[in-house]
Structures are given as C-alpha cells and as structure tokens.
Amino acid sequence: MKDILSIAVTYVLTAFRERTTLFWFLVFPLFLLVILTMVFSGIGSTSIVSDVALVRDEPPQAGFDAAGLVEQAFRDLGGAGTSATPEAEQPQLFALSEPALGSDEPVAEILDTQRDLLRKGELDAIIVIPAGFNAELTERIAAGPDADQAAGIEIEVWVDAGRATSELASDVIGQVVATIDREIRIATGGYDPGAEPPVTYETVSPDEGRELKYVDFLLPGVVVMGFLTAGLFGVPGNILYGRDQGLLRRYWVTPLSVPRYLFGYTLGHLALCGIQATAIVALGKFGLGATVSLVQPATLLFLLLTACTFLAFGFLIASLARTANGGMAIANILNMPLMFLGGLFFSIGDVPIALRVIMLVNPVTYLAEGVRRVSGVEAGTVPWLAMLLVPGAWIVGSILIAAKRLSWDVER
Amino acid sequence: MNTVLALTRAEFAVFFRDKAAAVFTFLFPILFIIIFGFLLGDVDEADPAAVGVLLSEESAAVVAAGEALGLRVLEFETSPSWSEAVIEQRVDFGAALEGGELRFIFNAGRAQENFAFEATARSLSSSIALAEQGGVSLIVAGRRTAGIAEQASWMRQTLPGILAFTVLSAGLFAVSGHLTAMKERKLLDRMVVTPMRPTSLLLAIVVVRLAVILLSTLLTISIARLLFGVAFDIDWARYLLFVGASTLGTMALGTVIAMVVRRASSAAQVANILAILMMFLAGIYFPSEILPGALRTVSRLLPLTYMAEAMRYVMGVSGLPQWQFWAISSGFLGVGLIMLPVLARYVVRAERG
Numbered sequence A: 001m002k003d004i005l006s007i008a009v010t011y012v013l014t015a016f017r018e019r020t021t022l023f024w025f026l027v028f029p030l031f032l033l034v035i036l037t038m039v040f041s042g043i044g045s046t047s048i049v050s051d052v053a054l055v056r057d058e059p060p061q062a063g064f065d066a067a068g069l070v071e072q073a074f075r076d077l078g079g080a081g082t083s084a085t086p087e088a089e090q091p092q093l094f095a096l097s098e099p100a101l102g103s104d105e106p107v108a109e110i111l112d113t114q115r116d117l118l119r120k121g122e123l124d125a126i127i128v129i130p131a132g133f134n135a136e137l138t139e140r141i142a143a144g145p146d147a148d149q150a151a152g153i154e155i156e157v158w159v160d161a162g163r164a165t166s167e168l169a170s171d172v173i174g175q176v177v178a179t180i181d182r183e184i185r186i187a188t189g190g191y192d193p194g195a196e197p198p199v200t201y202e203t204v205s206p207d208e209g210r211e212l213k214y215v216d217f218l219l220p221g222v223v224v225m226g227f228l229t230a231g232l233f234g235v236p237g238n239i240l241y242g243r244d245q246g247l248l249r250r251y252w253v254t255p256l257s258v259p260r261y262l263f264g265y266t267l268g269h270l271a272l273c274g275i276q277a278t279a280i281v282a283l284g285k286f287g288l289g290a291t292v293s294l295v296q297p298a299t300l301l302f303l304l305l306t307a308c309t310f311l312a313f314g315f316l317i318a319s320l321a322r323t324a325n326g327g328m329a330i331a332n333i334l335n336m337p338l339m340f341l342g343g344l345f346f347s348i349g350d351v352p353i354a355l356r357v358i359m360l361v362n363p364v365t366y367l368a369e370g371v372r373r374v375s376g377v378e379a380g381t382v383p384w385l386a387m388l389l390v391p392g393a394w395i396v397g398s399i400l401i402a403a404k405r406l407s408w409d410v411e412r
Numbered sequence B: 001m002n003t004v005l006a007l008t009r010a011e012f013a014v015f016f017r018d019k020a021a022a023v024f025t026f027l028f029p030i031l032f033i034i035i036f037g038f039l040l041g042d043v044d045e046a047d048p049a050a051v052g053v054l055l056s057e058e059s060a061a062v063v064a065a066g067e068a069l070g071l072r073v074l075e076f077e078t079s080p081s082w083s084e085a086v087i088e089q090r091v092d093f094g095a096a097l098e099g100g101e102l103r104f105i106f107n108a109g110r111a112q113e114n115f116a117f118e119a120t121a122r123s124l125s126s127s128i129a130l131a132e133q134g135g136v137s138l139i140v141a142g143r144r145t146a147g148i149a150e151q152a153s154w155m156r157q158t159l160p161g162i163l164a165f166t167v168l169s170a171g172l173f174a175v176s177g178h179l180t181a182m183k184e185r186k187l188l189d190r191m192v193v194t195p196m197r198p199t200s201l202l203l204a205i206v207v208v209r210l211a212v213i214l215l216s217t218l219l220t221i222s223i224a225r226l227l228f229g230v231a232f233d234i235d236w237a238r239y240l241l242f243v244g245a246s247t248l249g250t251m252a253l254g255t256v257i258a259m260v261v262r263r264a265s266s267a268a269q270v271a272n273i274l275a276i277l278m279m280f281l282a283g284i285y286f287p288s289e290i291l292p293g294a295l296r297t298v299s300r301l302l303p304l305t306y307m308a309e310a311m312r313y314v315m316g317v318s319g320l321p322q323w324q325f326w327a328i329s330s331g332f333l334g335v336g337l338i339m340l341p342v343l344a345r346y347v348v349r350a351e352r353g
Helices: A002-017 A019-042 A066-080 A107-119 A133-146 A164-187 A214-244 A247-252 A258-287 A297-320 A324-340 A353-361 A363-374 A384-405 B002-017 B019-045 B059-068 B079-087 B108-132 B154-184 B187-192 B198-228 B236-260 B264-281 B293-300 B303-314 B322-347
Strands: A050-056 A094-097 A125-129 A153-159 A199-204 B050-054 B072-076 B093-098 B101-107 B139-145
Touching: A002 A019, A002 A258, A019 A214, A019 A258, A019 B264, A050 A066, A050 A107, A050 A164, A066 A094, A066 A125, A066 A133, A066 A164, A107 A125, A107 A153, A125 A164, A133 A153, A153 A164, A164 B108, A164 B139, A199 B079, A199 B108, A214 A247, A214 A258, A214 A297, A214 A324, A214 A363, A214 B108, A258 A297, A297 A324, A297 A363, A297 A384, A324 A363, A324 B019, A353 A363, A363 A384, B002 B019, B002 B198, B019 B154, B019 B198, B050 B059, B050 B079, B059 B072, B059 B093, B059 B108, B072 B079, B079 B093, B079 B101, B093 B108, B101 B108, B154 B187, B154 B198, B154 B236, B154 B264, B154 B303, B198 B236, B198 B322, B236 B264, B236 B303, B236 B322, B264 B293, B264 B303, B303 B322
Parallel strands: A050 A094, A050 A125, A153 B139, A199 B101, B050 B072, B050 B093
Antiparallel strands: A125 A153, B093 B101
C-alpha cells in the first residue's frame, strides 16, 4: 500500500512542481471561470459606454420642439445632462458627439463623414433626427388612434451590422427611443401611465425558490472542463513523456507492478482533480458569489464518474499515440469537439446530423448535464440511465483498448 | 542560395513531421469554424424568441401583442406546465397577464441570454399597455446599415480573428518551439559549425512559416466559403503584406520567449499559454469591448488585438483608419526586423560548455 500511496503523492507533487501543468490544471480553469462570469454577467449592464454621433437635420422651432426633446434625452444619457434634480440624473450610456452643431456643412456631407467613421469602428452608431420630424409628429399626434398603427415617425439609427458594440448601441438606442415615445404620449395626453399593468420579472429554476446566476450554471461546467483537460492532456502527457524519456522504465526495475503503479496513478489523478474542483468551487462561491452546491453525495458521485471517464480517455489516447507529440496532437484534435459539443458553456440547439452524432456519443454531454442536474441548476432532457451508461461505456471501452495497446516501455 | 533552398526543403519536412504543430496550424482553425459555424450559424438568422403565455381571461392581449411583435407564441393551461416549459427551454421566457398584473419569468440558467429576452419582454409589456389604451407609437427607431448588410454574419466577424490567432501561434512556435527544440537536441550545434550562415536558417524558417500560414489561412477561408457560403472582400496586396509582417513580428515575440525560457519544451508551453490567454482577451471569441474595464485595458496591450483588427480590415470585414493599418503592419515588421539579428546572435549559436 505504501508504494501505491507513494506513486499518488509523487503524481500530485510533480503536477505542482511543473508550472505548465499547474497552469492547465489550476490557473486556466480559474481564469476561464472568472473571465466568462465577468463577460456574460456584464452583458446588458450599463457599464459599456458607446460612441454615438447625434445629427439633427430638423431646425429648432419655437413652441413644441419634439426634436429638441429627443436631442436633450440623448444628451442626458451622453453625460451632458442638464437635469436640475439628482433623481433625474441618468447613467452615462453614450459618449455623444454632435458634429452638425454649429457647423455650416450640409447635413448630407456630415452624415457621409460620420458613416465613414462608423465603418472604421470609430463610432458605434449614428442617430439622425430627420428633417420634417416636428411637423410629421404633430400630424401623427393630431390623428390620435386613427393614425397608421404600423409605422411611427422614424428616428434613423445607423449601425455597422454585425459589430457587437454597434449592435449593443443600437439596442440601447431602441430602448431610449421607446422611452421617449412613451414620454411624448404621456405629455400629449395620449397615454395614461397609471393604467399600465404593473410588471414583475422573475427567474425560475429546477430548484424552486433559489435565485440562480450565470456563475451557478457555469461553475459545474468549468469543473467538468477542468477534469476533461486533466484527463485529455495530463494523462497521456505524463505517461508518454515518462515512457519516451525512460522515466517509467526505472519503475519497472523495482518490485512495483504495472497494476499497482496504475492504482497509485489513479489515486493521484483523483486527488489532483479533487484539489482542482475545490479551488474552482471556492473561487466561484467566495469570489464570484455562486450559490450552487457541489458538495452533495449525488454531485460528488457524478464528479467521481467524470474524473474516471476522462482518466480512462487519457489512457486511451496514450495507447493510440506512438510519441508524446502524437499524443498531444490527438488530444488537441479531440479537445475542441468534446468541449464545445458537450454543452459545457452554453446549451446546444439544432445542429447537422454529423455534429449531433458527436454530441450523442460525447461523454461530456452526459457528464456536464448530470452534474448540473444533480446540483439543481438545470432540468435536463437526457434520461438518467443514459447519463450513467454512456460514460460507463467509454470507461470500459477505453480501458479495454488501453490494456491491449498501451506499451509501458520504450520500444526497442 | 542553394543552402537556403536545401534548408527550406528540410524545414518543410520537419514542419509536417511535427504533428502537434501541423494540428495547431491547419486543423485548429478548420475545426473551429466547422463546430462554431454549425453551432452558432443560426444566430445570424435571427430566429424569433419563443414566449410561453399562461392562459387566462386576459391572455388574448398578450398573445396578440406577441404575434404583432413577430414572436413565436405557445400557450399553456396551467402554471406548473408554463414554468416547466421555461425551465426545460421549450420557450425562451414566459408571460402571464392575470388580474391586471403582467408577470414575466425567465430561466435562471440562461443568464447570458436573458438580457435579450428581458428587452423583448419590455417591448411586449409596452405593446400590451399601448394596445389596451388604444394608442399608437409616435416615434420608432429606424435601423439603417452603414456597412455591408451581410457583415452581420457571425462567421464573417469571427473568422479573421481566428486567422490572426493562427498567424500568432505559428509565428510564436517557429522560434519558441521549433528553434529551441533544435537547440536542445544539439542540432543547431552541428549546423553552426558548417559554412551555413545563421541568417540562411532563419530565412528558411521564415519562408516555411509564411508558406504554411498562407496555405492554412487560404484553406480555412475556402472551407468557410464552401460550407457556409461566406465570402470575403480581401485586399490581397495588403493581406500578403500584413501576414508577412505579422509572421515576422510574432517570430520576434517567440524569440523573446526563447531567450527568457531556455528549455525547449517549457518555451513551447509558455508560448502556448500566452497564445491561449491572448485569444480570450483579444476579442477573438467575444468582442473585447464587453470585457470589464481593467481587462479592456489589458486587451489593448496585446499584439493579437491589433492583429485581429488588421486582419478584419484586410479581409473587408470592418474599417480601420489607414494610418492605423500601416502603424500595425509596420510595427510588426519593425519588431521582426530588429529582433532577427538578435535571434541570429543569441539563439542560432552553439551551446557552450
């Protein structure tokens, strides 16, 4: 037993001594957890300030100047607000420029220049208040409910289609325009805000009554991903480099047998997975505010199944490759489809039949969903039996192939 | 000249024998576009959101407003089946109008999409309120596209970044992986005692990497076109110039890694780690603008950020001020040209002792 424990301890210590192994085992999953949480939890928040140009083609007029109201609303959100009361202060959503203000240049030319800046990425959107805006709006207000239901007066919003920041700016501008529309309807007596139905927004989860965040969904996925990379890269890397450099050969001249070495190796690998999962969960819980609990018997059993599946996968790769470089090449090829066609980071919709087949035989699909389901994060659709049988089949199949093919010593 | 040719031939053979390098250079971008192209391809088609409406005496107003907004509307008779549909993602979110109160429910596990569903729910709520009061919208936002409409394709936006990453990793590994491995295996020791000039070897490595990168990027672009029908308006002269300059520049960065980390296997690993970290922070997977403030600053310090911007520009995906393109290209070229003599002097030399 001492020799087995000694192999396990050596495995863990070596992993901690090798900086690159440490990176893939520990730093990378933690980095991924932090960065994905920060990115996806921040989407839709007001922390992004878009570069927006406002071009007013409608001259100011005395009396009801709706174009002026629109202009002022965007100025307020562009950090140039003139609100008298602190309650009316708005968060800055735009870095607003007004190129037509005080310029003698024709609006068409100004707009051409701005569109060029938009295409070059120096602007995220352009808002144009078109000529005739006030007159058309007055006409529409006068028509009341008889006005054309389908179309309102357009405020032009120019975007660079497909560029994320431009699309985001366009969404925000759309919401601002909808708010201004409501305010004008209220101001002109065409709308009673008191008659609006009260609105509530809630989230629902399989675990009734628990408020889940994106990090709760992500955390189990990152733990499974950590186990996947540990098995996929760590195991064949260890065995093949050890074999190629003659390190394993030194074991075989001692009384240690291959099965006892393997037992110790497995213990060491599971211990390392345990350390890795603990670090990820600790960061998620204490650093990022996750509420999902992975310390439950069912979850721990699923995590054990996950670690064993990818350990067996590692042995399979080691048995298929002739050299360490070859092993890393196979691991690299398998890594992406396993990781991204297993629903680790986002749910997967309709895909062509070839990719669906990969998804269905991919153990990650079942393990990621299993861990999420037993920890109450996801309802899931895969039958429980399949969640145990598919990874189980991979373990048995991989071990059988590895037992037959894996060479433990340098070829002579 | 014969020496350079012989070395170039040898370097080609060595490159294709190194499975890990070949996989990273050729298969990585192809696998990436195939997997993500099929997974995320349909995001461009703007499928309407599916809203689950809980049946009640007032629910007709929600159904009518949802259909008017172009949403896919599914009705549910009981509250448990309604919330179950949201949890099991059969619908994107749920809406119920009961006793004059409007209630929306969202799946907690879809936090990364919920902001979009909440915006749709707000529009739905406004439409219902407006319809109930018999009013009409006075002003609306009319979308206009300044660039090319088909730019909106996910593939067009992402592929140039992936190609920039291919250039970066191939350039980094040329020195930090390949050359240091030659050094570790004492191959350089044997070569430098022949009449071969260090610059001939460097030239051969540059030629091979450039050819491999061009081949890999062209292959990836062709597969994207064949499988997904994505066409790029490539400015070939600038494309060749930029790929050449950035290959030299990233080889220079690899030189720095090779000088700091002397063991070949460690240098390759450090290069790999840096490349992966840069991929997440340089706006390849997701735009760097949506990163938190501090990481956005880090992103602006990474060479891959500028490589991706320039690559998008030469492939006609997004605009870039002329001066910025020339600054990026000449920056990489300059760094490469300055570092090559250093490379020849400190890396391509015999080990002492």
